């Protein structure tokens with residue numbers, strides 16, 4: 001008997017955890033995005049093509065997750081669009097790096113950082 005009460009309490013706690021995870025974007029994701037974005041900027045600046053390309057790939061994967069998160073959450077069309085745009089910029093960065101066009105890669109990386117700020121202005125509470 002006691003055991004089933006504990007189980008129900010655990011289930012409720014888990015359900016609550018899942019719900020709050022959906023209400024707020026996980027800040028761990030954003031920390032990973034920030035690290036990858038910094039690494040990308042420095043690898044583009046020092047023309048480390050393969051490292052920069054893998055940073056851009058990592059960012060592309062994160063923005064796909066962010067986009068899916070906002071699509072599931074609903075009621076945030078601007079965030080879906082900004083995540084999609086960010087993902088598109090990471091593709092452009094990879095293409096520029098493949099073409100060894102680091103100026104174009106820098107321009108796209110600058111546009112990407114602006115997209116981060118735009119989304120934060122809309123959706124980041126503090």
Ligand code: HEC
Nearest residue numbers: 024025027030033034037079082083086115116119123124
């Ligand atoms: C689609 C929207 C969106 C985009 C694009 C986006 N972010 Fe965020 N970011 C958020 C939101 C929302 C938060 C606040 C999360 C919270 O506090 O729950 C946040 C928080 C952060 C934080 C603070 C985390 C903390 O501990 O409070 C950092 C750092 C960050 N973002 C970096 C970036 C960088 C760098 C980029 C671009 C490469 C980026 N973000 C792009 C939505 C976005």
